[in-house]
Structures are given as C-alpha cells and as structure tokens.
Amino acid sequence: MSAKPERQRPERTFIESARRAQIVTAAIETIAEVGYTKTSFAKIAKRARLSSTGMISYHFAGKEDLVGAVTEEVMRVATEFMQPRIRAAQGYTGMLRAYIEANVELLAHHPVHLRALLEILNNARNAAGEPVVDATTISRIGLLTAHLRDGQRAGEFAGFFDPGLMATAVSGAIDAVITSRPPGLDPAACGRELADTFARATRPCSENPDDPKDT
Amino acid sequence: MSAKPERQRPERTFIESARRAQIVTAAIETIAEVGYTKTSFAKIAKRARLSSTGMISYHFAGKEDLVGAVTEEVMRVATEFMQPRIRAAQGYTGMLRAYIEANVELLAHHPVHLRALLEILNNARNAAGEPVVDATTISRIGLLTAHLRDGQRAGEFAGFFDPGLMATAVSGAIDAVITSRPPGLDPAACGRELADTFARATRPCSENPDDPKDT
Amino acid sequence: MSAKPERQRPERTFIESARRAQIVTAAIETIAEVGYTKTSFAKIAKRARLSSTGMISYHFAGKEDLVGAVTEEVMRVATEFMQPRIRAAQGYTGMLRAYIEANVELLAHHPVHLRALLEILNNARNAAGEPVVDATTISRIGLLTAHLRDGQRAGEFAGFFDPGLMATAVSGAIDAVITSRPPGLDPAACGRELADTFARATRPCSENPDDPKDT
Amino acid sequence: MSAKPERQRPERTFIESARRAQIVTAAIETIAEVGYTKTSFAKIAKRARLSSTGMISYHFAGKEDLVGAVTEEVMRVATEFMQPRIRAAQGYTGMLRAYIEANVELLAHHPVHLRALLEILNNARNAAGEPVVDATTISRIGLLTAHLRDGQRAGEFAGFFDPGLMATAVSGAIDAVITSRPPGLDPAACGRELADTFARATRPCSENPDDPKDT
DNA sequence: GATGAATGAGTGTTCATTCAT
DNA sequence: GATGAATGAACACTCATTCAT
Structure with missing residues (x-):
C-alpha cells in the first residue's frame, strides 16, 4: 500500500522482473485452473515453458514467497480496477454499493485472478497449518467493517446491525x-442486485419502518 | 438424501460398518484440524489407531470414496440437527429464518463437522481438477433457491430479487x-442477526415502501 | 543401556526388523566407504538392492532416525566386543589399558563399523546445525573421565592431571x-603401545620421581 | 611449504587476489559456523556479499580448488603463529612441548580458522570419495614423526615407542x-597440561626407572 | 573480465495405491 | 477377509557448474 511498492530492498534487474512476472502469471493461471492444492512447481514451470522447477526456486525463496507474489499481483490488479469506481461514489451507501458492484464486475474482467486469489485464501497454509495469506492481510473485512461503522455513526446506515458481522456477510x-459464476445472469445485473440486497439490509429504520428486530 | 442412505447396495457386515464409521470419524477430525490439503491417509490412520493406510484403501475405493462418505456423514448430522428446527417454523419467512439460525447454531454444536465439510467443498478436487463434492450435490443452494421462489409466488418474499442469486448470497x-467464527458474539445472537439481515433484504415492497431499486 | 534395549515400544514384525537391519547394514557400509557427507538414501538403497529411497523413509522416520539406528547398532557391536575384555581386567590401571587395547583391537575386527561411527560423530548435524549424535550420547568421554577420577582418588593414577582433559586426549x-590405520603395525601391538603411552602419562609421582610439572 | 606459496604459477591481478581472499575468508567463516557438510557456494556468496555463486566458480576451478585455497590460508596463519614459538624452544623435548602448547594456544587466537581446518580434514571428499586434503598434505604427522625419531636418536626421547604412532596420538x-573446547579450562593451562602428558609419555627410561613395558 | 541467469541432477520425504500372504 | 510391506511417482528445494552477454 506504500506509494512505490515495487521499489523494495533488492533492486531487481529488468530481466529478473520479467521472469518473475512470467512465473507469477503462470502460477495464477494454474491455480485458477486446477486449484491451489493440485498446483505444483512442476505444473507452473510447464505452463511457463520453463525447463525445470529449480528455475522457480531460483527466483522465489519458496512456495510461500511465490504465493505472496501472486497475492500482491492480484491485489494490484483488483485495486487498480476497483479503487476509481469506489472513489467516484457518493456517501457511505453509495460507496458500499460501488464496492459490491465493482467487486462482482471485477469477476467479469479478471475471472482468473479472482479465482486464484480465492483459492489461496481458502487453501494456502504453511507448515504450521496457519494461513499463508489471511483475510486481514488483504484487509477486506477490516476496511469494510470500519466503513460500515462510520456509516452508522453518520446515520447513513441503520444502527441495529453489528458492523463486523455484516462485513463478513457481505x-x-x-x-x-x-x-459460483451464476450462469445466465450478466455480471453488471448481478452486482447491482447484490448491492440492492445489502442496501435494503443496512438501510436505517426511518426508511424501513417496520424492522422485525432491533437488538 | 434417500431414506436410508447407509443401507446402500453392498450389504455390509456389522464389523465393516464399524470400521468405516471409525475411519470416517477420524477423517472428519483430521480434515477439520489440519485442513483438507494436509490430510493424508497416513494421518487419518494414525488418528484412527490403524496400523497402516492400506486398511483405509481396503474399506474405501479411493480418496474420493472416503470424501464422499465423510460428506454423507456430515450431511446426516447436519440434517438431523436442522430439519426439526426448520419444520417447526411457520411460513416461508419463518423457515428462511429458521434455516439460517439453525445453520449458524449448528456451528456451536458440531464445529468439527462443519469445518470439515467446508474444507471439502472448497478444496477437494479429483484428478481432472473438478470438485469432488460440489455445492449442488449437497443440494443446499438448490433447495434454498426453490424455497425462495416458492415464497415469492406466495407473496411472502419480495419479487424483485433473483432467487438463485439470493440463495447464493445467503x-x-x-x-x-x-x-470466521466471529469472536465476542455468541452463536445464537449471530444467527439471529444474520437472519434479520436477510429478512430485511427479502421483505416485500409493501412492508418496505421506499425500496431503492426494483429490477 | 537398558537390559533389553531392543524391546522398545513399537513391537516390530520379524520381516520389518529384517528390513531395518538390512538397511542399517547398507548404511554402515556406505558411510564407511564414501563418508557421511556423500552418503544419500539413494546410495544406501542401491547397496541394499532396494528399488526406491521411499522404502527407507517407510522404515525410518527420517535421516536422523536412520543415523540413530546405525549408531545404536555400532555401539551394540562395540560394547559386545569390548565389555568382556574390560571386565576381565584388574584395577583402574588395568581397565584403562584394557579399554584402549580393546578399542584399537576393535578396529581390526570391525573396521567398517568404526569408520562409520567416526564419520557420524564428526559430521552428522541436524537442520539446526547441532550434532545428531554427540559424544556424550555414546558416553565415551563421560565414562572415561569418571574412571580416571575414581582411579585418582584410589591412588592408582597420579593426581596432577585433569581427568576430563586426559579423557579427551585418550x-x-x-x-x-x-x-589413520597405521600401516605396517599390527593392531595388537598398536593397542599395546598406545596403552603404554597413557600408562606412563597417568602413573603416580611415586613411580615417576622427577615429574616436570604438577599443577 | 614453499617459501612463497601465494606467488604460484598464474600471476594474479591485485583485484583478483583481493576477491579470492574475500571469498576464502567467507568460506572459512561459513565452514566454521555451519560445518563443511552444510557449506555451499550460496552461503559463502551470501556472507561475502556476492550477488551470485557464479562469481566463486569464476575465481576457483571448483569446490576442491576453493577448499585447497582455504587450507593454504589456514596453514599460513597457523604456521605464522606457531613457527616462532617452536623455533624459540630448546631441544627436542622443548620443541615438542612448544609445538603442543602453540597448537592449543592457536585455538584461542584463531578458533574459526582451526575449526574450519578440522572440518575440512574430516569431511572434504572428492567425487571418488577420497579425502581432498589428507593429513599428510598439511604435513603435520609427517614432520612430527621425523621430529620424534630424531629426538629418539639424540637420546632425548625414550626409544620404546614408535614415532609414527606417537605422532598420530599427539x-x-x-x-x-x-x-571439544573444554569449558572451565583456560587454553594456556590446557596446552601446558597436554604437553606435560606427552612429556611424561616420551621421557627416556633413565628418568623413568620402572617403565612397565618396553617393546 | 565479470556477472546474472539458467541448468538439471540430486536431496529427503510424502503420497495413495497395490499386492502377496 | 484382512494386513503389513512395498511401490514409484510426485513433492519442494538445493546444489555446483556453465554460459551468453
């Protein structure tokens, strides 16, 4: 999230960066296609037309390092796509809608990246059994929770729901x-309807007169 | 989903059924503890106090077969827990609420079973890379979709949402x-709030006068 | 050092014990021939006429486990050879002589075992860089030190040397x-002369009138 | 052992000599720290702050060549330290004492060099499994043997021991x-006591009236 | 001359499955 | 019918060395 994330400590050669990118791309495609569990260095190397798996180990410190690089790349693509859309929205409600719509629309533009990311989030564990990339690292639920809480304080969202739980649900x-890639529904409509759903669920009581419960 | 799923084609001796159950139990615990990816026949055999992995292969046709048996067992436990609660509920809205609450409450009573099931749904793939147990196999989304559609026709749910998409969201x-096992929230309250959320989202326009969108 | 060291927890099948012994033998020969560093599971498997290295991993928990088994076996052979010779000796001086002579003579009877043991002591390290089998495990220097100290107290050895340092030197x-397997000297003479050397070095002052230093 | 061992056949540029020295130093430190077995070009390069292992291969013909250079350097340091001390001693007995004391004292001044040398002597093997640097190469035992034999002829040492065997023992x-780096003993005292030990062991009969054996 | 990139054989280990007993 | 033994492919990873630039 720093201004120049690519200017990290080890200065990389042009050719090395290119190789790394090539491997990361192959890894993303492989993970999306066969799933994280069945992804091996051998399969990635084959797709990247590398002669050996040793090549991958040469450019990445290990499997975790590669997974980290993949996550970074996917997040970069996702952020680049979503951020302008979210920034253009007005108010807490509008931004929540924009977030949901942009996220679903992202699926239409980068389905492979998204599937790879979900595979990693769900499956990648290190030797100790802990997630290699946990959800908080990519800061989704955390940011969403903060946004919902702020919106509640501002009165744009109803006060009767727990922000953390709602963020998890969203x-x-x-x-x-x-x-599930719902067949027969175009992504735009899909996103709009999902946004509608949570708009209704988070609307304040005043606009929602007979709310069934307020805890 | 047949009436007696355990009395399938091959009639099993008592001792064989016991062995299978023992292995399935060990598999569930192992998958829940270390994740599907890191689960191996060796670890299952160790937990089941079997001396060799060959034993498992003897009783199950393969990994897929074992995963299937695990899924069946978890679904049996889940159904046994949830069905009476859902049946006791009144109306489409009440049943939807009961379904959601029972599902979250199930986590409190059978966390190991549920975690194992989610691991399998997210990770288990056959050699071709396809999911071994897809969501439709366990008929969750399908039944939910049908329920939502029926409720719409009966006028209990609003007509402006797509049943399939809403079922997926739920x-x-x-x-x-x-x-995520939200910390600091007790399961009952959790389930109630989640049910509230989707109650608001599926309520008809009449009770929800100024709905922002109706596609 | 327990009475029945081979009657450990896991009761082994006859055939498994045979396989383990076969592998241990091959490991001893390989280590003695090419050195610990150049010994790999592949070479051991080849010598033992096993089809794969996986076989070794099947019977031993890992490289450390195999090294431990090798050490145990060598120590068993060494103890069996040396113990009766040492027990037959009289007095502290006699036992020290017997120990040295038996140890050198052991080289003539089991040169391969001894070379393997020395390779392991000098080279085998675990992942953390610590010796897998340290000298104290096989309790050589510890026992020798105690023997020298007791002999000093009994007046058979001179009091002017440090028992630990002398044990290390011996x-x-x-x-x-x-x-070095000194060529041209027969082992028996070799052992006798080495024993003489340390007999002179440890003899009390009374028999050694003009000792140059007594710290 | 030539007068100017570093001025060998290929005349090296200043910068090349510097690089070689830098690599040799890093190699010594690495071998001493992690052991010869676990030392790789990669680790040496890392310690020498070189960007690639290719650099090492460029300056040295192979692993054996590097090990040879390391041995030379350690021997140079050791000789520089020990030679004046030995030369200053009087007589065969005095020189033997000086040699032993200087050697142990060397440990206090250059522990890293010494540990590296011992690692190489014990572990370094070429592809054929033969020691890369054998004990005779560094001429320790050879010179010592000659010294002991000469001292025997001169009557300073007893005649009843085999010079080669005694040199090996020393x-x-x-x-x-x-x-073993004996804890709790300072190196100087350590060296003195070890020297005492072999002084007693090599003293002629006349000063050692009741010698137990004379072969 | 010097270097970063690449190689491919080799490491120990795990895996689900098969088979003779 | 039941089981311990064996299989061999696959796993991530390291190695010393080579080579084009």
Missing part, C-alpha cells in the same frame, strides 16, 4: 457469487 | 460467518 | 589411530 | 581438545 456473499 | 454469508 | 588419540 | 589428542 464478503461471504460476494465470494460465493464469484465462486 | 449460503456465502453463512459460510463466511462459520469460517 | 579418546582423540585412539580415534586418530583408528582413522 | 595429533589426535590435540585435535580432540580443540574440537
């Missing part, structure tokens, strides 16, 4: 839609 | 809540 | 002789 | 002391 619903 | 939200 | 001298 | 004892 994320889960989006991921499920992404994973 | 399932995804529940799974996310289950996976 | 062990080092023996190992050097073993490693 | 070297082995010193190496064992060096390797």
Whole structure:
C-alpha cells in the first residue's frame, strides 16, 4: 500500500522482473485452473515453458514467497480496477454499493485472478497449518467493517446491525457469487442486485419502518 | 438424501460398518484440524489407531470414496440437527429464518463437522481438477433457491430479487460467518442477526415502501 | 543401556526388523566407504538392492532416525566386543589399558563399523546445525573421565592431571589411530603401545620421581 | 611449504587476489559456523556479499580448488603463529612441548580458522570419495614423526615407542581438545597440561626407572 | 573480465495405491 | 477377509557448474 511498492530492498534487474512476472502469471493461471492444492512447481514451470522447477526456486525463496507474489499481483490488479469506481461514489451507501458492484464486475474482467486469489485464501497454509495469506492481510473485512461503522455513526446506515458481522456477510456473499459464476445472469445485473440486497439490509429504520428486530 | 442412505447396495457386515464409521470419524477430525490439503491417509490412520493406510484403501475405493462418505456423514448430522428446527417454523419467512439460525447454531454444536465439510467443498478436487463434492450435490443452494421462489409466488418474499442469486448470497454469508467464527458474539445472537439481515433484504415492497431499486 | 534395549515400544514384525537391519547394514557400509557427507538414501538403497529411497523413509522416520539406528547398532557391536575384555581386567590401571587395547583391537575386527561411527560423530548435524549424535550420547568421554577420577582418588593414577582433559586426549588419540590405520603395525601391538603411552602419562609421582610439572 | 606459496604459477591481478581472499575468508567463516557438510557456494556468496555463486566458480576451478585455497590460508596463519614459538624452544623435548602448547594456544587466537581446518580434514571428499586434503598434505604427522625419531636418536626421547604412532596420538589428542573446547579450562593451562602428558609419555627410561613395558 | 541467469541432477520425504500372504 | 510391506511417482528445494552477454 506504500506509494512505490515495487521499489523494495533488492533492486531487481529488468530481466529478473520479467521472469518473475512470467512465473507469477503462470502460477495464477494454474491455480485458477486446477486449484491451489493440485498446483505444483512442476505444473507452473510447464505452463511457463520453463525447463525445470529449480528455475522457480531460483527466483522465489519458496512456495510461500511465490504465493505472496501472486497475492500482491492480484491485489494490484483488483485495486487498480476497483479503487476509481469506489472513489467516484457518493456517501457511505453509495460507496458500499460501488464496492459490491465493482467487486462482482471485477469477476467479469479478471475471472482468473479472482479465482486464484480465492483459492489461496481458502487453501494456502504453511507448515504450521496457519494461513499463508489471511483475510486481514488483504484487509477486506477490516476496511469494510470500519466503513460500515462510520456509516452508522453518520446515520447513513441503520444502527441495529453489528458492523463486523455484516462485513463478513457481505464478503461471504460476494465470494460465493464469484465462486459460483451464476450462469445466465450478466455480471453488471448481478452486482447491482447484490448491492440492492445489502442496501435494503443496512438501510436505517426511518426508511424501513417496520424492522422485525432491533437488538 | 434417500431414506436410508447407509443401507446402500453392498450389504455390509456389522464389523465393516464399524470400521468405516471409525475411519470416517477420524477423517472428519483430521480434515477439520489440519485442513483438507494436509490430510493424508497416513494421518487419518494414525488418528484412527490403524496400523497402516492400506486398511483405509481396503474399506474405501479411493480418496474420493472416503470424501464422499465423510460428506454423507456430515450431511446426516447436519440434517438431523436442522430439519426439526426448520419444520417447526411457520411460513416461508419463518423457515428462511429458521434455516439460517439453525445453520449458524449448528456451528456451536458440531464445529468439527462443519469445518470439515467446508474444507471439502472448497478444496477437494479429483484428478481432472473438478470438485469432488460440489455445492449442488449437497443440494443446499438448490433447495434454498426453490424455497425462495416458492415464497415469492406466495407473496411472502419480495419479487424483485433473483432467487438463485439470493440463495447464493445467503449460503456465502453463512459460510463466511462459520469460517470466521466471529469472536465476542455468541452463536445464537449471530444467527439471529444474520437472519434479520436477510429478512430485511427479502421483505416485500409493501412492508418496505421506499425500496431503492426494483429490477 | 537398558537390559533389553531392543524391546522398545513399537513391537516390530520379524520381516520389518529384517528390513531395518538390512538397511542399517547398507548404511554402515556406505558411510564407511564414501563418508557421511556423500552418503544419500539413494546410495544406501542401491547397496541394499532396494528399488526406491521411499522404502527407507517407510522404515525410518527420517535421516536422523536412520543415523540413530546405525549408531545404536555400532555401539551394540562395540560394547559386545569390548565389555568382556574390560571386565576381565584388574584395577583402574588395568581397565584403562584394557579399554584402549580393546578399542584399537576393535578396529581390526570391525573396521567398517568404526569408520562409520567416526564419520557420524564428526559430521552428522541436524537442520539446526547441532550434532545428531554427540559424544556424550555414546558416553565415551563421560565414562572415561569418571574412571580416571575414581582411579585418582584410589591412588592408582597420579593426581596432577585433569581427568576430563586426559579423557579427551585418550579418546582423540585412539580415534586418530583408528582413522589413520597405521600401516605396517599390527593392531595388537598398536593397542599395546598406545596403552603404554597413557600408562606412563597417568602413573603416580611415586613411580615417576622427577615429574616436570604438577599443577 | 614453499617459501612463497601465494606467488604460484598464474600471476594474479591485485583485484583478483583481493576477491579470492574475500571469498576464502567467507568460506572459512561459513565452514566454521555451519560445518563443511552444510557449506555451499550460496552461503559463502551470501556472507561475502556476492550477488551470485557464479562469481566463486569464476575465481576457483571448483569446490576442491576453493577448499585447497582455504587450507593454504589456514596453514599460513597457523604456521605464522606457531613457527616462532617452536623455533624459540630448546631441544627436542622443548620443541615438542612448544609445538603442543602453540597448537592449543592457536585455538584461542584463531578458533574459526582451526575449526574450519578440522572440518575440512574430516569431511572434504572428492567425487571418488577420497579425502581432498589428507593429513599428510598439511604435513603435520609427517614432520612430527621425523621430529620424534630424531629426538629418539639424540637420546632425548625414550626409544620404546614408535614415532609414527606417537605422532598420530599427539595429533589426535590435540585435535580432540580443540574440537571439544573444554569449558572451565583456560587454553594456556590446557596446552601446558597436554604437553606435560606427552612429556611424561616420551621421557627416556633413565628418568623413568620402572617403565612397565618396553617393546 | 565479470556477472546474472539458467541448468538439471540430486536431496529427503510424502503420497495413495497395490499386492502377496 | 484382512494386513503389513512395498511401490514409484510426485513433492519442494538445493546444489555446483556453465554460459551468453
């Protein structure tokens, strides 16, 4: 999230950066196609037309390092796509809608990247059994929770829901839609309807007179 | 989903059924603990106090067969827990609420089973890379979709949402809540709030006068 | 050092014990021939006429486990050879002589075993860089030190040397002789002369009137 | 052992000599720290702050060549330290004492160099499995043997021991002391006591009236 | 001359499955 | 029918060395 994330400590040669990018691309495609579990260095090397798996180990410190690079790349693409859309929206409600719509629309533009990311989030574990990339690293639920809480304080969202739980629900619903790739529905309509759903669920009481419960 | 799923084609001796159950139990615990990816016959055999992995291969046709048996068992437990709660509910809205609440509550009673199931749904792939157990196999989204559509026709749910998409969203939200095990919230309250959320989202226009969109 | 060291927890099948012994034998020969560093599972498997290295991993928990088994076996052979000779000796001086002579003579009877043991002691390290089998495990220097100290108290050895340092010197001298396999000297004479050397070095002042230093 | 061992056949540029020295130093430190077995070009390059292992291969014909250079350097340091001390001693007995003491004292001044040398002597093997640097190459035992024999002829040492065997014993004892780094004993006292030990062991009969054996 | 990139054989280990007993 | 033994492909990763630039 720093201004120049690519200017990290080890200065990389042009050719090395190119190789790394090539490997990362092959890794993304492989993970999206066969799933994280069945992805091996051998398959990635084959897709990247590399002669050996040793090549990947040469450019990346290990499997975790490669997974980290893949995550970074996907997040870069996703952020580049979503951020302008979210920034253009007005108000807390508008931004929530923009976030949901942009996220679903992202599926239409970068389905492979998104599937790879979900595979990593769900499956990648290190030797200790802990997630290699946990959800907080990519800061989805955290940011969403903060946004919902701020919107509640500003009075744009209803006060009767727990922000953390709602953020989890929103994320889960989006991921499920992404994973299931609902056939017959175009992504734009899909995103709009999902945004509608959570707009109704978070609307304040005043606009929602007979709310069934307020905890 | 047949009435007696365990009395399938090959009639099993008592001792064989016991062995299979023992292995399935060990598999569920192992998958829940270390994740599907890191689960191997060796670890299952160790937990089941079997001396060799050959034993598992003897009782199950292969990894897919074992995963299928695990899924069946988890679904049996889940159905046994949820069905009475859902049947006791009144109307489409009440049943939807009961379904969501029962599902979250199930986490409190059978966390190991649920985690194992989610691991399998997310990770288990056959040699061709296709999911071994897809979501439709366990008929969650399908049944939910049908329920939502029927409720729409009966006028209990609003008509402006797509049943399939809403079913996907509901399932995804529940799974996310289950996976994240929100700290500081007790399961009952969690389930109630999640049910509230989708109650608001599916309520008809009449009770929800100024709905922002109706596609 | 327990009475029945082979009656450990896991009861092994006859055939498994045979395989383990076969592998241990091949490992000893390989280590003695090419050195610990150049010994790999592949070479051991080849010598043992096993089809794959996986076989070794099947019978031993890992490289460390195999090295431990090799050490145990060599120590078993060495103890079996040396113990009766040492027990037959009289007095502290006699036992020290017997120990040295038996150790050198052991080289003539089991040169391969001894070379393998020395290779392991000098080279085998675990991932953390620590010796897999340290000298104290096989309790050579520890026992020797105690023997020298007791002999000093009993007045059989001179009091002017440090028992630990002398034990180290004795062990080092023996190992050097073993490693260099002095050509042209028969082992029996070799052992006798080495024992003479340390007999002179440890003899009390009374028999050694003009000792140059007494710290 | 030539007068100017570093001025060998190929005349090297200043910068090349510097690079070689830098690599040799890094190699010594690495071998001493992690052991010869776990030392690789990669680790040496890292310590020498070189960007690639190719650099090492460029300056040295191979691993054996590097090990040779390391040995030369350590021997240079050791000789520089020990030679004046030995030359200053009087008589065969005095020189033997000086040699032993200087060798142990060397450990206090250059522990890293010494550990590296012992690692190489014990572990370094070429492809054929033969030692890359054998003990005779560094001429320790050879020179010592000659010294002992000359001292015997001169009557300073007893005649009843075999010079080669005694030289081996002396070297082995010193190496064992060096390797074990006896805690709680300061190096000077250590060296003195070890020298005492072999002084007693090599003293002629006349000063040692009741010698137990004379072969 | 010097270097970063690449190589491919080799490391120990795990895996699901098969088979003779 | 049941089981311990064996298989061999696959795994991530390291190695010393080579080579085009």
